[in-house]
Amino acid sequence: MTEFLLQNTHGSHFYMKTPSGHDIHVDTDPEFLGYDSGAKPMEYLIAGLGGCTGIDVVTILDKMKVKYDALNLRILTERSEEHPKKYTKIHIIFEFKGKDLPMDRLQRAAQLSQEKYCGATATFRGSTEMTYEVKIVE
Incomplete structure (x- = not known):
């Protein structure tokens, strides 16, 4: 422990x-x-979630030998109005910058993180609606 x-x-x-x-x-x-x-404490939860899944994706893409110029994570959240004011919805947008990026590999890396590797996502799953998407931005 x-x-x-x-x-x-x-x-x-x-x-x-x-x-x-x-x-x-x-x-x-x-x-x-x-x-x-x-x-604030709840901000640390989201920072931990973003860091956890972001590190997964970077590591997975490195193993896939996928190069990109930048990766940003936008995390959109909703919280309940009543106490405890927990997160009810979390949507993660993986924004990649780069030329000729393989969308299928980017999506696979995000999927593996969200469904298999990210302990923070697993902690929220079941009590919070978790969604994600992958975008390539110019």
Whole structure:
């Protein structure tokens, strides 16, 4: 079992040194005793999801020897109005830039990440409507 320790430094601000040695600051708005000195907890969930699936896709495409100029992930979310204000819908758009990109391989990499490899996606699956699409942009 891996331990994560968050230390309350002041108000609603928390600090964590991750098990991999990186610093994370979590905070919220002043109306909830925060100082707006770090990302909000729910924003970290989406950043983790994007990072997880993005790293999968980059790794899979490298193994497929697919070269592209850039990859951006746009993540569109909806949350419930009532507490707990959980994510109810998440749509990930994988935006690739490059010339003569093989759409079938780009889609396959995204599919493998979303359906097999991404632990963050698997964590949301079942409680959140998860969709994705792949686009090539100029």
